[in-house]
Amino acid sequence: METSTISFSSPSSSPQSPPPPLATPAELEAVRLRRLSDNLERLLDPAFLNCADAEIALAAGKGGAAVGVHRCILSARSAFFLDHFASLPPPAAVGERPRLELDGLVPGGRHIGRDALMPVLGYLYTGRLKSPPQEATVCMDDACGHAACRPAIDFVVESMYAASGFQISELISLFQRHLSDFVGTALDEDVVPIVHVSSTCELQDLLNQCIQRIAVSTLDSGYLEKELPDDIYCKIKEIRQSAFQDESENAIVDPEHEKRVRNILKALDSDDVDLVGLLLQESAVTLDDAFALHYAAAYCEPKVFAELLKLNSANVNLKNNSGYTPLHIACMRREPAIILSLVERGASVLERTLDGRDALTICKRLTREKDCNRKLETCEETSKPYLCIHILEQELKRKSIIFDLISIEESIATPLLVDNFHMRLINLENRVAFARIFFPSEAKLVMRIAQADSTEEFAGITNFSKLKEVDLNETPTMQNRRLRERLDALTKTVELGRRYFPHCSDVLDNFLNEESTDLIYLETGTPEDQRVKRMRFSELKEDVRKAFTKDKAAVAAIASSASSSSSVRYEGRGRQSNRKSKQSR
Template sequence: MDSSTISFSSSSPPSPPPPQAARADLDAVSLDRLSRSLDRLLDPTFLNCADAEIVLSAGGGDTGGAIVGVHRCILAARSSFFYNHFSSLPAHANAGEKPQLKLGELVPGGSHIGRDALVAVLGYLYTGRLPPPEAAICLDDVCTHQACRPAIDFVVESTYAASGFQISELVSLFQRRLSDFVMIALAEDILPIILVASTCVLTDLLNQCIRRVATSNLDNHYLEKGLPDDIYAKVKEVCWPDESLSSILDPEHEKRVRNIHKALDSDDVDLVDMLLKESPVTLDDAFAVHYAAAYCEPKVLAELLKRDSANVNLKNCSGYTPLHMACMRREPDIIVSLIEKGASVLETTLDGRDALTICKRLTREKDCNGKLEKGKERSKAYLCIDILQQEIKRKLFILEYQISAEESIATPLLVDNFHMRLINLENRVAFARIFFPAEAKLVMRIAQADSTEEFAGLTSANSSKRKEVDLNETPTMQNKRLRERLDALTKTVELGRRYFPHCSEVLDKFLNEESTDLVFLESGTPEDQQVKRMRFSELREDVRKAFTKDKAASTAISSSTSSSSSLRYDGKVRQGYRKGKLSR
C-alpha cells in the first residue's frame, strides 16, 4: 500500500497549517473586526463622541444643511489632506466647541455632495472599505438601476468628495464607473458627469462625455443652460467642426427665438407678446412653453399659458413635451399648470418614457419610501409623482367610461349603467351645492363642470328639467355631451374628496343608506315626509361638523405651506435658479 493511501486512511488529526497561513488568516479576521468597529463611528445613532463636524451645503441634494460628525485624529492619520487642514485650524475659545467645516468651501464641487456620498467616502477613510450604494436606487420598479439618475448622482457626488479629499485610488475607481455610465445612460443624465469631470480635471472622461453628448439629439438650449460656456463651446466644435455647416440655420429666425427666450428669462410675458406681434415666429416655433417649463418660475409659465396659443403637447427635437421638461425639473406647480391646460400624462418620449417614468427614474427610492419626519413637508419629487399618479388614474377612469359609452349605443344594459352613474353623480353634486354652495361652485368651476349641461335623466318625470330638446342631436353627439358631463362631475367629486374628506365620508354614508334623488323629500305620506325631513336635518348637522373639520385641516396645511415657502424662496438668486437647473 502506497504512502498516499496510508495518509488518507489514517485516523490521526490533520497536520496544522503553516505558521505563515495561520498568521495571514488571523490578520484578516483582525482587520475585518477593526473595520466593522470603526464603521460604527459614522452611525448617527452611535455615541456622540465626534470632535468635529462637516456641514453640507444647501445644494447637496435633499440633505442640504445636514451635519456629519467626524473624528479628527482618525481622518488626520488616514489622510494627508485632513492632516494639513486640521493642523491649520485655530484653537477654539470654548473647550467644548467643535470646529465646523463647510463642505462647499472645503473642496471643489463640495456644494454638490450629499450626505450618503460623503459618509461613503469618509467610511472608506475610516475602514478601508466602501459600503454598498443603498442611495443609488430609483423609484421605478422596471428600472435595472444600472444607469438611472440616482446611481449616477451617487457616483458623481462620491467623485467630488474623493477628488477633493485627494484619495487617488477612489478617484480612479469612480472614474471607471462613470465611464461605464456614459456608454449606457440617457444623454441628458450625462451632464452631471461632464461637470464633475471638468471640476476634478478628469480629461479622458470629459472628452468621452463631450463626444457622446455632441452626437445625441439633446436640445441646444438644454446644453447651453446646463453646461459651462467653455464646455458648451467644445460640444459645438464637435457638432459643427466646419463653421460653414452652421450657416444652414436661419440666423434671423434664431435671433427672434433667442429674444423670446430672453424675455422669458426676464419674467416679461408682455414683452413676449410684443415680439410675437412683430415677427412671424409663434410660441410653438420658439418652443416657448418648453423653455418656460424648464427654466422659468412657475408664475411665468402660468402667464404664458393664459395666451392659449401654444400646443402644450408639442414635442421638441428631442421628443420631449413641456410636461416631460417639467418632470425633469420636478417642479409641482409647473406640472399642475400644464395638466390643467390639457398636457397629456400618457405622451411618451422617443424611447418610450412617459412623464411618471421620467420622475420616478430621477427620484431616489429612499426619498419617497422613507418614514416622513414629524413637521417635515414632503419633497417636491414626492409631490410630482403623486400629482402624475392621480392624473393617470383620472385619465384611465375616463377612458374606461368612454369605452362604455361607445358600446352603450348597441347595449341597453350599458346604457342603463351609464345613465345611472350620471344620475348618482348629479345628485351627489346637488347635495354638496345645498350644504356648502360657495365651495361647491368653486370646485365645479375648477373641474369645468359649470360649462357642461346637467343630465336630467331620460324618464318623462325628469324631462321637464331640460330647458330645451335638440331634435337634431344624433346618438354620437348625445354620447359626447354625456361623456363630457360625466368627466366633469367625476373630477368634481374627486376634488371634493381631496379638499373635503370628512364631508365626503358623510355624503358617502348617506347616499348609500338613503334614496339619492332630491325629490325623495316630497314623496310619500305626510308622516313619511316628516321623517325624511328630520333625517335630512341630521345630515345637514353632520355635514356642518365635517365641514368644520375640513376647514380647520385646510387652514393648518395652508399656514404650514406658506411659512415653509417663504423660507424656501427668501434670498434666492434669480440667475442661479435658472442656470443649470436641469443639470442636477
C-alpha cells in the same frame, strides 16, 4: 444519580472525525483587522458624536447638517486632511471643535450629500468601502431596473466629488469605472452631471467619453449651451457640425429669426413677461417658435411661468427637437408649482418622450425612495419630488375616469348597452344631486365651471323610466345628442369635484355604492323608516363635513408649498443663468 447522556465512540466502532484545521497566522491577522475595522466604523455613528474633535458640515442645499470626525484618524489616513488640519488656527475657546465647510473644502463640495460622504469617510476609518444604502440609490419607478437611474448616478457622482477632493486615489479609480459604465447606459440628460464631475475632478478620459456620447444624442443645443461649461459645449458643437456638415450646409438659417428668438429668451431670463408680449407683437415669431414654455419650465420662477401661460399663445403639449413637452421639462426640474400650472392649462400627462417615458415616469426615475418614503418631522414641509408625483398621479387617475366614461359613452351605439348608458347617467346625476345637498355652494361653482348649471335635468334624483320617456317632437338623433351633451356636463362636474374635493368624492362614492337613493325622500315610509333615514342622513352630513375639512387642508398644503417654492430659484438656474461659471456643478 442521573446517568450521563454523553457517550464516547471507540476507534474500532467508528472512525473519529478529524479536528478542525488550525487558522493560519494570515487568517488570524485578517480576523483581527476586521474587528478593528468594525470598531473604528462605530466612531462615525451619531451616538459617538460627543467623542469627535472636529466637524464636517454639509452645504445648505444638502441639509447643512454636520458629521463628527476625528482629526487623528483622518490625518493618519489622508495627507489631504493632515495638511488641512495642520493649517487651521488654534480654537478660540477650550473644547471648541474645528468646523470644516464642505462647500469650500473641496471642489464640488456643495453637491455632496450625507449618504455619499459617509461611505467615503468610512473608507478612511476602516479601509473598507461600505455598500451604499439602497433607499438612496433606488428610484421610485417600480419598472426601473435601477442599474443606471438618476439616484444611482447621483450617488456615484457625489462620491466621486468627495473621493477626488480628499485625494483618495483608489476610490477615484473605482468610481471612475462606475461612471464610465453609466455613460454607456444612462439617459442622455443623465450624462450631464457626469460631465460636470469629470470636468471638476479633471478626469479627462471620462470627460472625452461623455462628450462623444452627448455629441451624438438628441439633446437640444440650447439646453447644452445653458447647462455645460463653454469649452465643453464648443467641443460638442464642433463634433456635431463636422458629423452633420452636409445637412448644416443645406439648412436655411434666418439670422433675424434667430435673433428674435434669443431676445424672447433673454426677456424670460429677466423675468419680464411684459417685454415678451411686446416682442411677440412686433414680430412674426411665436412662443412656440422659440420653445419659450420649455425654456421657462426649466429656468423661470413659477410665478413668471404662470404669467407666461396667461398670454394664451403657446401650445402646452408642443414637443421640442428632443421630443420633450413643457411638462416633461418641468418634471425633470421637479417643480410642483409649474407642473400644476401646466396640468391646469391642459398639458397631457400621457404624452411620451422619444424613449417612451411619460411625465410620471420621468419624475419617479429622478426621485429617490428616501425622498418620498421617509417620515416627516414635525412642521417639516412635504418634499417637492413627492408633491410632483402626487399631482401627476391624481391627474392620471382623473384621466382614467374620463376614459372609462368615454368608453361608456361610445357604447351607446350598441343597442344591447343602451340601458347601461342610461344607468350611468342616472348614477352621475344622483351623485351631483347629493353633492348639491351636502355642499351647495361648492357644487354650484363646480357645475358652473363645467357649464352644467343650465341643464334642466339637475333638479333632483332621476329615475330610469323618466330617462326612457319619448318626446314625439324629438328625433332619435336629437335625443342622442341631448344625452351625450348631458353626459359631458355630468362627467365634467364629477371630474372637477374629484380634482378639488377628493375626500368628499370618496364619501359620496361609498354612499352611492352602499345606500339606496331613497334616502333623499326623508318624509316617506313608516315613522321608523323616517327616523332611520334621518339618522343616516345626519351621519352622512358629518362624514362629508370631515372630508371637506381634509380637502381644504390638502389644498392649503399644496398652495403653501407652491408659494414657498416660487421665492427660491431652482438651484444653479435662474436670472443669473446667462453668467455661466467655469466651475462645474
